[in-house]
Amino acid sequence: MPFRIGDKWAGMVLTCLRDGPRRFSELRVPMHRVSAKVLAETLRALERDGMVTRSEYDEVPPRVEYAITPLGRSLFPAMDACRRWADDHLGELLAAREAYAERGA
Amino acid sequence: MPFRIGDKWAGMVLTCLRDGPRRFSELRVPMHRVSAKVLAETLRALERDGMVTRSEYDEVPPRVEYAITPLGRSLFPAMDACRRWADDHLGELLAAREAYAERGA
DNA sequence: GGCCACGGTAACCGCAACGTAACCGGGGTG
């Protein structure tokens, strides 16, 4: 596709924010395979594109909350369609890949 | 997203095959910004994943036709949902990006 | 003999994405 919306982890971030705002460290729990750096980069990009908002609270220890915007939410139908495709057809794809590997061998 | 289906040009290839089989050189016309190498790689990957078939005809000059499979066709609803999102919301995204750049400046 | 069409491959390269590890500041806590 000619346009890429977000990076590798953007979809997962938006999904994590689906049910309400989350703090940086709360996002890291379900996404434990993402380093702080990459998560921060992803959040910056999503903020830049108007998909999430970043709210800083002057407390101690510091608190930062990320929330999804209506624009971010508008992506869910498309994301759900992709997920549904994967649920329905990923097995076929992997089978085709395996058959192809066997023919090659 | 954790899974990537195809590469940068896969969606465009499938769209080009929507209305029937096409030869390699026929695909290059609407996709003139894609080099032969990258198009070939894309087609190999789609073939490996069972999204297109490759039919070689023993003629001269050689003829090779690529056709979309039912599995490839099954991707269209999800792709259409993404396209619809872009049609409806890409302007918002770009506006948000511009507003962000101005705040930064 | 030279050139063309077709459908590629091979060699090389740059850059962005991704990842790891170390560090930071400021206030609270023992």
Next chain:
DNA sequence: CACCCCGGTTACGTTGCGGTTACCGTGGCC
């Protein structure tokens, strides 16, 4: 004083996607 929490940043290294250019084999045509 030392150490922890939170939310990052900086420096650095690696991988791989996508791109460019050059080249290939077969057979037909002039």
